Amino acid sequence: MDEREDCPYRVILRMEIRPDAAEEFERTWRAVGELIAREPANLGQVLTRDVEHPGVYYVVTDWTDEQGFRRFERSEAHVGHRRRLAPYRTGGEMAVTRVVHDLRGPRA
Template sequence: MAAVPDAEPAAGARPFRVMLRMEIKPGLEEEFERVWQEVGTSVTTHPASLGQWLARSRDEEGVYYILSDWADEERFREFEHSARHVEHRRALHPYRRGGTMTTMRVVAHLGPDPDAPATHEEWEATA
């Protein structure tokens, strides 16, 4: 999902990140994943959205993590209190049995090095 151009943070600004931990009712995982993708544009079309990801835990049965990045906290909070967000939550609520939300500011990012070795073997040889 591409970021909306207006959503890019100002030069030097760090994104505001939201991480949801969702516990899904047993047997509803596949349907939850499908519905999450269907309603996801209500998040990603917001002008401050920088994208979102859905990840399924390998260690905990029925647990998912949703990460979303925002241009800043103020505009995330604007979205959080919007009617579209209420509808988004309403669509996903029947699948939930619990969960938590954690918010954070990204303080640093180390991206891939374009000059890094192409294979694991080459990388090991540089140590």
């Protein structure tokens, strides 16, 4: 994928998770993620764990466009998802981005 209007709208969340809650957080995130994947504007998401900082996770989620993401972000469903994940979190931040270039290797 190259720089075009149809490149996804990508949201990257950095989440700091209590050390004693990692396993339960991962289970809860997966359940929440399966619900988010049903959102019409959602293109998919990935949960990753930082290998140098085990309590840090990144969620990368792609959306068709900003409008679709913002509609979801303001929804009651999203408020409920955040509530389910809040007990595990100690901090974090969100970056809202537009994919400019997506270069894939031969194994992709």
